[in-house]
Amino acid sequence: MKITGNTILITGGTSGIGLGLALRLHEAGNKVIVAGRRKELLDDITSEHPGIDALVLDVADPDSIARARETVAASHPGLNVLINNAGIMQLESILDPAGLQVAEDHVATNLLGTIRMTYAFLPLLAGKDDAVVMNVTSALAFVPFPSTPTYSATKAALHSFSESLRIQLAGAGAGAGVQVIEVVPAGVRTTLMGQQDSEQSMPLDDFLTEALGLLREKPDAKEIVVGSARFIRDAVATGSYDDVLAMMTSN
Template sequence: MKMTGNTILITGGTSGIGLGLAVRLHEAGNKVIVAGRRKELLDRITTDHPGIEALVLDVADPASIARAAETVAASHPGLNVLVNNAGIMLRESLLDPADLQIAEDHVTVNLLGAIRMTYAFLPLLVGKDDAVVMNVSSALAFVPLPVTPTYNATKAALHSFSESLRVQLADASVQVIEVAPPGVRTTLLGQQDDENAMPLEDFLDETLTLLHTRPDAKEIVVERARFVRDAEAGGRYDDVLAMLSSVG
């Protein structure tokens, strides 16, 4: 991925990793469009960061995705980077029938949202110079955190989807990058004050450095995520799963 001169759409861009990437990439000389459900947050971002543009988009709603694709095709025909970052992460008890809705919401937002966005926006990317689809998964795609079972499953599925997407797009000159973060200090799971989570600015620093130094990368995994990402290859899977199982 080239680091400047792109036109980039970032879903889930109103907070956390999405907003952090938006600001950093905007400062690096890219045209950035942040997408999210809440117009008041989008308005605040465009006021606080002049030059960043906003798009009201609900990735859980296929009609909203279709409208967004039409809007971007007309307003930003040079779009060449899609960042599928929107997601939710909630604790879930598989013994509580009421939590089935939590599971279904995770699939709709985290997995179907990314798949639908990819289908809707690929026609805008194919044929563009330096085109990229970036999918933000999680280190938990590789060893699950048992208190968030469907979240982990959606991220594992997004990893698999990214692998297939990369193969299918090989002749279309669209790069597919998977970013697999560790726990980061954001509001995603109420980790904004968690000393065991990686500070957001540190995560952004390392991620952008990796993107800059490895322009052909398939996966971006910061050092803090390696312990979980590489657990199976390192023969540590059972130990890491036991460690994650102790998290309440």
């Protein structure tokens, strides 16, 4: 992925990693569209950062995705990058019947939201120069955090989906030129799961600097894995999976 000169749509762009990427990529010389559910937050962002555009979007709602696609096709025909970042992360107890709704919400937002966004927007990207689908997953795609079982499962599914998507696009004429990048954070200090003050989590600015630095160094990368996520990402390959899972279980 080239780091400048793109037209980029970022889901979950009103806070955390999504907003951080939006601001950094805007500063780098890209046209950025932030998408999120809350219009008041979107209005604040566009007011404080002239040049960034906004789009009301709920990725858990197929009709909202369809409306967003038509809006972007008309307003930003040069769109060449989709960053699927929207997601939720909540504690979930499988022993509590109320946990089923938590699980279903994670699947609707984290997994189906990304899949539906990809299906909806891929036709707009196909054939564009330097086209990219970037999926933000998690180190928990590779070793689960047992207190968030369905969150971890959705991220594992997105890793698998990204791998298959990359291969299908490489073999399909209509998808020629669309790069698929998976971004793999570990814990980052955002409001997701109340990690904003966690000493165990990576400061957001540090994550953004490292992730975008890796992208600059390796624009053809399939995965962008920050250092704090590497030991989890590689747990199976290094034979440390059981130890890492035990560490996750004790947290």
